[in-house]
Amino acid sequence: MTTVDDLIERLEAEAAADADPATTPDVGIIMGSDSDLPVMEDAYEALDALGFAEQTDFEEAPDARFTYESYVVSAHRTPELMYAYGETATDRGLDVIIAGAGGKSADLPNMTASVAYPVPVIGVPVQEKSVDSVIGMPTGAPIVAVDAGKSYNAALSAAQVLAREHDEIEERLVEFHDEQKAGVADVSAALHDLGIDEFRDR
Numbered sequence: 001m002t003t004v005d006d007l008i009e010r011l012e013a014e015a016a017a018d019a020d021p022a023t024t025p026d027v028g029i030i031m032g033s034d035s036d037l038p039v040m041e042d043a044y045e046a047l048d049a050l051g052f053a054e055q056t057d058f059e060e061a062p063d064a065r066f067t068y069e070s071y072v073v074s075a076h077r078t079p080e081l082m083y084a085y086g087e088t089a090t091d092r093g094l095d096v097i098i099a100g101a102g103g104k105s106a107d108l109p110n111m112t113a114s115v116a117y118p119v120p121v122i123g124v125p126v127q128e129k130s131v132d133s134v135i136g137m138p139t140g141a142p143i144v145a146v147d148a149g150k151s152y153n154a155a156l157s158a159a160q161v162l163a164r165e166h167d168e169i170e171e172r173l174v175e176f177h178d179e180q181k182a183g184v185a186d187v188s189a190a191l192h193d194l195g196i197d198e199f200r201d202r
């Protein structure tokens with residue numbers, strides 16, 4: 001069985017390894033509980049659509065140049081792990097963190113943002129009632145956050161952060177946006193040209 005101490009040791013060893021940034025996960029996805037997965041799932045979908053791959057072994061990067069990793073990290077059940085994850089973020093080569101938590105005390109995003117600073121953290125309130133605790137930060141302690149449940153947008157925001165440094169991601173984001181635009185135009189024409197009844201039945 002893996003203990004919290006094992007995980008902390010792992011993160012610290014990875015931070016000390018001085019790995020080539022091209023081989024480390026670029027986006028770290030953390031969530032307060034695996035019960036958050038149904039909401040956080042959309043972040044994976046967006047990153048996959050942009051050509052990111054999952055990295056499950058820090059020492060063995062997948063072929064894809066841009067990668068993400070994920071862990072369950074609970075601000076209240078495992079504060080030490082949250083601290084270690086935030087503190088090692090820079091040295092582990094993470095460029096941006098997506099952190100999701102639910103309930104009324106959704107403190108993982110805001111606390112990770114404080115510990116990992118200046119690595120940007122994009123908070124995902126897993127439920128509507130989590131919004132205030134995710135975004136309510138004091139002056140000087142920044143967090144970027146999306147609306148409740150919008151982990152898809154959190155992934156796009158993470159890619160936008162990376163795109164400032166990597167033209168390849170910028171191109172993917174622009175393509176993605178163009179596809180989205182084309183999709184709306186397609187639906188719009190179909191709705192108009194088929195008429196509402198046929199459109200509903202198609």
Ligand code: AIR
Pocket residue numbers: 031032033034035036073074075076077100101102103105106107108126
């Ligand atoms: N949570 C877990 N540790 C601290 C917090 N705030 C959040 C999780 C989840 C909710 O509590 O992010 O949304 C319920 O978690 P669980 O594990 O009881 O299902």
